[in-house]
Amino acid sequence: AAGVIQSPRHLIKEKRETATLKCYPIPRHDTVYWYQQGPGQDPQFLISFYEKMQSDKGSIPDRFSAQQFSDYHSELNMSSLELGDSALYFCASSLRGTGSHPEAFFGQGTRLTVV
Amino acid sequence: GQQVMQIPQYQHVQEGEDFTTYCNSSTTLSNIQWYKQRPGGHPVFLIQLVKSGEVKKQKRLTFQFGEAKKNSSLHITATQTTDVGTYFCANKAAGNKLTFGGGTRVLVKP
Numbered sequence: 001a002a003g004v005i006q007s008p009r010h011l012i013k014e015k016r017e018t019a020t021l022k023c024y025p026i027p028r029h030d031t032v033y034w035y036q037q038g039p040g041q042d043p044q045f046l047i048s049f050y051e052k053m054q055s056d057k058g059s060i061p062d063r064f065s066a067q068q069f070s071d072y073h074s075e076l077n078m079s080s081l082e083l084g085d086s087a088l089y090f091c092a093s094s095l096r097g098t099g100s101h102p103e104a105f106f107g108q109g110t111r112l113t114v115v
Numbered sequence: 116g117q118q119v120m121q122i123p124q125y126q127h128v129q130e131g132e133d134f135t136t137y138c139n140s141s142t143t144l145s146n147i148q149w150y151k152q153r154p155g156g157h158p159v160f161l162i163q164l165v166k167s168g169e170v171k172k173q174k175r176l177t178f179q180f181g182e183a184k185k186n187s188s189l190h191i192t193a194t195q196t197t198d199v200g201t202y203f204c205a206n207k208a209a210g211n212k213l214t215f216g217g218g219t220r221v222l223v224k225p
Binding site: 048092101 | 214
């Protein structure tokens with residue numbers, strides 16, 4: 001079965017550079033989430049989209065932005081990178097139509113290292 | 116905002132023994148989801164509980180939702196090395212925000 005695809009899997013950037021992370025949700029899923037997970041931490045919710053519209057916003061820095069495109073893939077854009085942005089970034093998708101609290105399917109994650 | 120707290124943060128278990136991890140909230144939860152994340156992996160959905168006092172079992176795993184819907188537990192019997200990982204409880208609030216607890220990191224001693 002198709003899963004959530006994230007690219008790239010690994011990314012190394014220098015401070016003050018820009019990074020773009022991509023996410024391809026499971027086909028027909030209508031909701032995409034982005035999470036940031038630091039070492040030894042729980043995943044922190046950044047932002048979510050439902051049917052290509054932003055639906056919820058968490059602890060996402062102003063330097064970050066995200067959008068969901070017409071083909072439902074999503075991108076997380078990160079500018080003016082800081083050392084503290086080094087983390088695992090997960091994308092997840094779900095299908096709201098399966099229930100009021102549908103399970104989220106997570107991608108393999110993108111490991112971002114800022115040097 | 117609504118928070119879910121997990122205890123213990125770490126659990127060292129002898130292979131074959133049982134253990135329980137707990138998830139607590141100061142407010143009533145409409146649902147609890149449990150996820151497992153293996154070392155170096157991504158969170159994988161295990162179960163969802165929505166009813167007061169609900170109990171669900173998956174082989175050696177027993178999940179329970181408290182009567183007041185403010186707490187939940189995951190009990191694993193006869194722990195195996197394959198149980199290694201971090202177990203997260205999470206709450207799906209109205210809208211699309213899935214908030215995770217701090218997780219319980221499980222290490223199994225053979």
